[in-house]
Amino acid sequence: MQLARRRFVQLAAGAATGPAASRMAWADAYPTRPVHLVVPVPPAGTFDIVARLVANAVTPRLGQQIVVDNRGGAGTNLGTGVVARAAPDGYTLLLAGSPGAINATLYQHLDFSFAHDIAPVASIERAPLITVVNPSLPAKTAAEFISYAKQNPGAINMGSGGTGSTGHVAGELFNMMAGIKMAHVPYRGEAPAITDLLAGQIQVVFSTPGSSISYVKAGTLRALGVTGSKRMDVLPEVPAIAEFVSGYEAVSWAGIGAPAKTPAEIIEKLNGAINAALADRQLKSRLAEFGAVVMTSTPAEFGNFISAEIDKWGKVIKFANIKPE
Numbered sequence: 566m567q568l569a570r571r572r573f574v575q576l577a578a579g580a581a582t583g584p585a586a587s588r589m590a591w592a593d594a595y596p597t598r599p600v601h602l603v604v605p606v607p608p609a610g611t612f613d614i615v616a617r618l619v620a621n622a623v624t625p626r627l628g629q630q631i632v633v634d635n636r637g638g639a640g641t642n643l644g645t646g647v648v649a650r651a652a653p654d655g656y657t658l659l660l661a662g663s664p665g666a667i668n669a670t671l672y673q674h675l676d677f678s679f680a681h682d683i684a685p686v687a688s689i690e691r692a693p694l695i696t697v698v699n700p701s702l703p704a705k706t707a708a709e710f711i712s713y714a715k716q717n718p719g720a721i722n723m724g725s726g727g728t729g730s731t732g733h734v735a736g737e738l739f740n741m742m743a744g745i746k747m748a749h750v751p752y753r754g755e756a757p758a759i760t761d762l763l764a765g766q767i768q769v770v771f772s773t774p775g776s777s778i779s780y781v782k783a784g785t786l787r788a789l790g791v792t793g794s795k796r797m798d799v800l801p802e803v804p805a806i807a808e809f810v811s812g813y814e815a816v817s818w819a820g821i822g823a824p825a826k827t828p829a830e831i832i833e834k835l836n837g838a839i840n841a842a843l844a845d846r847q848l849k850s851r852l853a854e855f856g857a858v859v860m861t862s863t864p865a866e867f868g869n870f871i872s873a874e875i876d877k878w879g880k881v882i883k884f885a886n887i888k889p890e
Contacts, residue, residue, distance in 0.1 A: 595655055595831050596629040602821075604660045605644025607637035611775045611855050615819050616660045618851055619689055622842035627835075631658075640729060640889070642668055642675060649677035653824040655831040659683060661822040663731045663878075666871060670879035671729045671889055680875055681825060685868035686832050687839040688820040690857040693793030694735050694771045695778065696806060697759075697786040702768050707790045707809040710769075714745035723747040724758035724767040728890045732758075734878050735771040735792055735815035737885040742810050751890065762786065773817060774799070774856025792816065797856060818860065818874075820867055832864050 604616045613635065620631040636644030641664040651657035665679045677683075696707070704710035714721050725733035728751045740747055750767055752758040755776045761767050763785060770777070771792065778799065780786040790806040791797050792815040806813045821839060823832060840861045842848060849859050862870065881887075 595834060596627055598656065599630045599632050600627065600656050600658060601632050601634045602658045602660060603644045603648050604633055604635050605637060605641035605664075606635065608635050611773060612660065612662060612819065615690065615852065615855070615857070618848060619821075619839070619842065622845060622848050623838050626838040626841055640668060640672075640727070641665060642672065645679060645683065646675070646677050648822065648824055649679075649682035651824045653684075653826040653828070655823065655827055655835065657824065658686065658835070659822040660819060661685075661871070662819045663817045663874065664729075665822075666874035667729055667731065667734055667878045667882070669875045670882045671887060680872065683822040684825050684827050684832060685864050685871055686821040686823050687836045687864065688818065688860040688862040688867045688870060689839070689843065690852050691793075691816045691818040691860045692774060692855060692857040693791045693797060693805075693816050694732060695774055695781065695791050695797075695800070695803070695856075696739075696769065696789045697762065697772050697777045697781060698769045698789055699762055699765050699767075700785070700787050701765055702787070704789065705787070707804070707806055710789055711743045711745055711809070714743075714747065718746060719748065721745075721747045721769060722750050722767040724750045724752055724762055724770045726755035726758060727751050727753065729882075729887055730755075731815070731817045732771040732773070734881050734885075734887070736769070737887065738815050738881050739771070739806070739810070739813065741881060741884050742813050759786075771815070778856065798853070799856060818870075820860075820862075820871075836864055 602616060602620055604613055606612045616633050620633050624631050636647050645659060645665055648657055648659035669679045704713045723736045736747060758770050759776050762770050777786055781788045788803045790804050792806055794807055794814045795805050843859045843861050852859060
């Protein structure tokens, strides 16, 4: 009787540990074929370039190629949805970013949840925006800009790459925290907004560094401040907006996500490979060309960061009553 009971306990223990052991073995073997990284924007932009730089750097560390798969459309919702519905096996990943955190509140009827259907894997980088104005504007500092906006209500048109873009919500956060009201003028992409800013058709753009830094250095646009918590190494003379508006911060960011329920062992393996790649000096240097700073994290830390971003931009969207186009 005791022998039978002992045998039952042994079998039960084996049954309990068997699936875990199987998962561990599967994770150890992963990946056995190419991994697809869905980039939810068209090719050639900064977001796409970041994806390709990271894919190239991580590929040798995984032992399988990471294939970049551009699925642009619907403000990044199309590509994000593809990953949310993919098999949770580690072979379909998402280049997640600030648009996903913004869209979580902006769009009311998505067939996926960015917060619940995308598992955080690893952060990659964060980059502040640059608040640039046409030099004809009399304000030469952020403080003077705020004063001018208050004294001339309705006189400032703020361009952006589109309704709900990172530049748009960064400007609305500035409205909210500085107590001013800029009129939003959406464009189909940031490039035409910068073109109109140069021509004096609009007065300000909260711009990605890649779109405006050359104009700032040439003196054809004036930088009032950067939207990170501190100054940028590439523009050390330009103050952070936070130096004038305490607590202000708005950054674009990128990281890697996976379908929810992807095994933790696979997520940890990907996180290790990505963090190792981000330690490479050459990759750091290339990302710095876009004004980006490497941001490494554990999956849990990245998840907390995403949750905070969703909450932050949700408040701004409701404050400004932003509706999708």
